[in-house]
Amino acid sequence: MSKVSKPKREGKLLENIDDDVMLINKLKQEVVKKSDTKIETEEFPDGEETANDDCTDKDDWKKDSGFYDGIDPKAFRQYELACDRVKDFYEEQHTKQTVAYNIQARINFKTRVRAKMTIWEGLEKLNKLLDESDPDTELSQIDHALQTAEAIRRDGKPRWFQLVGLIHDLGKLLYFFDSKGQWDVVGDTFPVGCKYSAKIIFPGSFQKNPDLKNPLYNTKYGIYQKHCGLDKVMLSWGHDEYMYHIAKLNSTLPQEALAMIRYHSFYPWHQEGAYTYLMDEHDKMMLEAVRAFNKYDLYSKIDENYNVDDLKKYYLELIDEYFPEKVIDF
Template sequence: MVAKDISHRVSKPILSGISVTSGDSPIPSTRTKEGKLLEKLDDKVMVVNQLRGELKKNSVSPHCSVEQELEKAEKDNLDETEWAAETAQYKDIDTKSFRQYELACDRVKQFYEEQHEKQTVAYNIQARINFKTKTRARMTIWEGLEKLNKLLDDSDPDTELSQIDHALQTAEAIRRDNKPRWFQLVGLIHDLGKLLYFFDSKGQWDVVGDTFPVGCKFSKKIIFPESFKTNPDFLNPLYNTKYGIYSKHCGLDKVMLSWGHDEYMYHIVKGSSTLPPEALAMIRYHSFYPWHQEYAYSYLMNDHDKEMLKAVKAFNTYDLYSKTDQQYDVQELKQYYLELIDEYFPEKIIEF
């Protein structure tokens, strides 16, 4: 098992990257040998992609009039009080009918028992090394959505629909409220990281489910917290204290969240899109329910996280309450979302 293979060799994780030592020399990487350099490179790539996007936005598309281009720009520049405003779509919805894990089927409970046992610090370090040192597939965002359609999420008690159905439900709900185009795109791709299941995952436990920090005490506000007792880190004095390997208000960007589709897609989008920081936070933290719903781990937050929390909570409403039996005609909506994808992903072929 991967976690056992590396746990005795890990000296100290550098949480701003994945710098991990093995003996006297770093574990080799196909891109760079230093985790910090990897993060700096990621940041530079993101800046370049944002500049590309700005240039693209400033040039009028042959398919759009100048007026249409200006309208798009105006929508994307809505201030926070407008795009983060509460939606009236779900004002009458019974919120207590969602995430009823106490009534969940055995499939869901068994999933979380396995996830909580196997998401260790050692495994998470190895997963990030694997991400940084290999490309699993090259395809367009839409091709990824079509591939993802074969997956049924074992951790979700609220829907039995396909992944592309849920993606369109979320995106269309955001679109109905006239939220910015980047916000709509997040709705479409927020679960695309579940493609991990078809690549090098160990099962569903390192792909889906609620996320949580590893390397510090597991919060009782995580779903089914009692199942963490089988996790090897549960009794490890390095990891079972309030702060563990972190420090007070260090910032969530320095915290390892349990590896899965959120973390995976966050890194892909950060390196290949022009989406704003709010969009990146929505993608990275949308399954971090102990944080954005229960305010757990607030002692690790910095001021930036407080701002991003507003964005994540704004997105969560659409992600959760759009899960109904309604299905959209994929072909009817495809062209609209293809154009939306092209707007924020300068390179059509993405390295997953």
């Protein structure tokens, strides 16, 4: 695999606000705890744990290579460094991500075909997005996808895990289709229809969200029930939810892979321990998978970048292995 020079900073389809959101999504919290660690949070008074003790030898994805053990977690997700544009973004997101909007977004997803193309064609289209303010990388979207996938491949993870690394951000294609702006494409995700957790970034910015004053939505459980399972919870609409539904409909990826795609921006849950009272037993297993993936998403940007042509054949075969219908309805 040959290194290539970093791409020139030319062109940009996302406004600067999205660049800053991408910056913020790589900053602050501590490194993901190992899978047998308890979630310790005042939001979960029942004293329940999220560790999964059902590990088997076939679960190679659970083995930690330790490659990123030397990473300084304080260099990531430092929200206190956020500029005004990032705070303005989250105020807009937190104001407009209502239950009503999320229901409509899902109706739109089920009733519209935005484009017909292969996964690789989607990656090439997404490659037009360039995060110009990211301090950790000047790479395009496809280069970040390859970095993540190659880091997972380097650590000997299963092929499906590698594919998740390649496609986890592919849902950002929403920006080219029927998104309303940045607020329903990028940013940390959170449940709608119940009380907003103090663990969400900038929790005070929900003040203008009409759901905050709706008695159906502003209690701890809201429209949900205790331990109902996250599959029954509406997370704020964006690239995670969009790509999760695309993969669920069109791929043979295992449940762990789908969880990695759906929850990788759900930082209040997988890093801060919020909303554990909505989890069921299945979610406890999926949390372990999301945490296993998260470090590759965050830390692979410090690794070398790769020549796309050198890797294309390998990943085309990998895509075909799990997406039997080559042309996908996006």
